[in-house]
Amino acid sequence: MSIRVVVVDDQAVIREGLMTLLDMMPGIDVVAGGANGEEAVAQVAETHPDAVLMDLSMPVMDGVEATRRIVAAHPDVAVVVLTTMADDQLILDALEAGARAYLTKDSGKTEIVRAIEAALARHTTLDPIVQERLLAAALRGADHPTEPRRVEPSQDLLTPRESDVLRLLAQGLSNRAIGRRLLVGEATVKTHVNHLFAKLRTHNRAEAVAWAHAHGFGPGADGVGSGR
CATH class of the missing domain: 1.10.10.10 (Winged helix-like DNA-binding domain superfamily/Winged helix DNA-binding domain)
Known part of the structure; x- marks a missing residue:
């Protein structure tokens, strides 16, 4: 069965690009996209995905708070952070909120898919820069x-x-x-x-x-x- 994924990023070009790119990958089914944390929480409740690809710096509700709420309400949903930032405190905040992986946007599509698969197996994946x-x-x-x-x-x-x-x-x-x-x-x-x-x-x-x-x-x- 395909892995159902929600993609969340406040930049439409990046969000739509990721959705198209991932939807073309074998075994991945992108079911929704969101422009902020609030939309992410709503989309997860509506579509019941396996994983969420989550940006952190977003309006309305940031990715850390969205991750916290998603994990609290849907503990089986794997949240994979994909962001431009690798700030020490932000990394810890995201992981403590329940994210199972932390990638930067330098990651390629194969790395992203592998991180999603690992997160579903409850393995932690960290970008080399984050490590x-x-x-x-x-x-x-x-x-x-x-x-x-x-x-x-x-x-x-x-x-x-x-x-x-x-x-x-x-x-x-x-x-x-x-x-x-x-x-x-x-x-x-x-x-x-x-x-x-x-x-x-x-x-x-x-x-x-x-x-x-x-x-x-x-x-x-x-x-x-x-x-x-």
Whole structure:
């Protein structure tokens, strides 16, 4: 079945171009377009899409607030941010609102479709520029531990199993996929993830992933099951 997508952007040329481009991609069915966050919320309620491609800077209601409302009312709808901005706070605001991916408008059509597919599988996709900014913010946090979001918990607090989960989390795997890799149930993985959030003092998966990359748990780190 095709993935049903709503495209939201306040610039008509960009919105209509994206709608046409994505509608030509195999497996994608663009069901509606919106010019602001308020229209996005209404279109999602009316068309029941699988995913929303969301701009952030828009009149009437911005993309962050629209994302928050959509995710609250329709938790199964995957919101993928596509914007020109990669501001640190805006990135965190969008991800905390529930966006499952954050892309810049330099992304190509194939990257956008892959991000939508990954978001539907509950994987987090971040544009390389966005990853760099989150990593830089995490590293700055090590120098300023008293600032909000800038705490530096110890890796020694993590159990070997929590370290395994963090490595897989850093690879973008969903709880279900992590469970399959570790041969445990999804509920068990969720418990480990919640423990990680508490120990790392992070608020969501994106912040935990940023912390993981900044502390050697990303791609290229020791294999799962080795402990630390």
